[in-house]
Amino acid sequence: MKWRLTIIIFLVTLSGNFLINACRKGQEDIPRKTGLTFTVPAGFPAPLYDFSKNPLTEEGFQLGKMLFYDGRLSKDGNYPCASCHHQVAVFGTYDHDLSHGYNNQHSNRNATPLFNLAWKDAFHTDGKFKTLEDECLDPIQAPNQMAEEIGNVLTKLRKDPHTLQMFKAAFGTEEITIKRMQKALAQFTVSMITANSKYDQVKRGENSYTDFELRGYQLYKTNCASCHPEPMFTDYSYRNNGLSVSPYLNDYGRFLVTGKKEDSLKFKVPSLRNVSITFPYMHDGRYQSLKACIEHYGNNIQQSSTLDPLLKNGIHFNSNEIIDLVAFLRALTDSTLTKDLRFYQTH
Ligand code: HEC
Numbered sequence: 001m002k003w004r005l006t007i008i009i010f011l012v013t014l015s016g017n018f019l020i021n022a023c024r025k026g027q028e029d030i031p032r033k034t035g036l037t038f039t040v041p042a043g044f045p046a047p048l049y050d051f052s053k054n055p056l057t058e059e060g061f062q063l064g065k066m067l068f069y070d071g072r073l074s075k076d077g078n079y080p081c082a083s084c085h086h087q088v089a090v091f092g093t094y095d096h097d098l099s100h101g102y103n104n105q106h107s108n109r110n111a112t113p114l115f116n117l118a119w120k121d122a123f124h125t126d127g128k129f130k131t132l133e134d135e136c137l138d139p140i141q142a143p144n145q146m147a148e149e150i151g152n153v154l155t156k157l158r159k160d161p162h163t164l165q166m167f168k169a170a171f172g173t174e175e176i177t178i179k180r181m182q183k184a185l186a187q188f189t190v191s192m193i194t195a196n197s198k199y200d201q202v203k204r205g206e207n208s209y210t211d212f213e214l215r216g217y218q219l220y221k222t223n224c225a226s227c228h229p230e231p232m233f234t235d236y237s238y239r240n241n242g243l244s245v246s247p248y249l250n251d252y253g254r255f256l257v258t259g260k261k262e263d264s265l266k267f268k269v270p271s272l273r274n275v276s277i278t279f280p281y282m283h284d285g286r287y288q289s290l291k292a293c294i295e296h297y298g299n300n301i302q303q304s305s306t307l308d309p310l311l312k313n314g315i316h317f318n319s320n321e322i323i324d325l326v327a328f329l330r331a332l333t334d335s336t337l338t339k340d341l342r343f344y345q346t347h
């Protein structure tokens, strides 16, 4: 892979600098636009997102951002994507186990933070969606989330001259289609990158760990890295990490998608990046603190036929070790994205 190593994820090209492949034949929806470069951070693998099908442009990004913060995508105007995906919590729901949706309802799972999505080949904790483009139609139509029909969204958007102009800027004509909406939202969300935590800085030789963090790093490498490996801090597999089934939510994870018994109670291993600001934790937000998550691996493991063999005997830590491990997990926090004004709601 010849990906350039840099932490800057996009370079806004100077006006007049057009996307080179913009005029390729047969690619409708890709007129001359201000191209954005997606730069892979140092040490990251090659992304899986197919940028050739949806090249990033400044205009596409801005349209996606507008839609992400746009109440018109929801039935009563109150539930844009951003109502559950808060920038301050790396685009997860801040401090809520389940997030609020239309008519005082709530989602069935803890809202996943949105970052480094270009490296995922499936979305939702059960992997129900294969692409970002497919995923975004789900919350819009879910009765307990945005509760709107796509047709109504299009009608609302088409009435607004400013929105028509933004679609024209991004895609060449004023035509507002589902596909264009999906592409624009995907351009915005796929640009959410975090790769500048203390961990990354130490890797780059720009910072050094405290003794606590260093001991925590060793504990992490021995006990956690098999499922949450560097540098993404997930292996993207589905595993049963021994959580009890909530009788209220009755959530069997990956099983709901594949229908296979062996997938029962398996959930996608989440990244531990930014984990200090994505509380509460696990698919249903049952744990409030990192300490509680670590203690789960020692005290609460539920035995079952699909429990991951690595956790059969639990993983036990003493109180000093828990402090060290938490210190390391905190070193995975990156405030670059949470403070980036480019992603901030501006209208
Ligand atoms: C009512 C709250 C709510 C709203 C509104 C909402 N989401 Fe979500 N989002 C969630 C929840 C909850 C999940 C986790 C779903 C799961 O794992 O089953 C999620 C998951 C996702 C994921 C998957 C992330 C991953 O890594 O797997 C993406 C992408 C996403 N949302 C984008 C959006 C976009 C784009 C919109 C607007 C069109 C939106 N969401 C609106 C609650 C919401």
Ligand code: HEC
Pocket (backbone or CB within 6 Å): 125, 220, 223, 224, 225, 226, 227, 228, 238, 239, 240, 241, 243, 267, 268, 269, 270, 271, 272, 275, 278, 280, 281, 282, 283, 284, 290, 293, 294, 297, 308, 310, 311, 315, 325
């Ligand atoms: C056998 C694989 C496995 C091992 C080993 C493992 N985890 Fe996990 N971890 C998971 C899975 C799967 C989940 C998601 C469960 C869910 O969503 O319900 C998870 C979730 C978490 C979460 C919650 C993250 C969030 O955003 O909700 C934290 C924190 C965590 N693990 C920390 C650790 C630590 C620390 C260790 C080492 C002591 C560790 N894990 C070892 C598989 C594992």
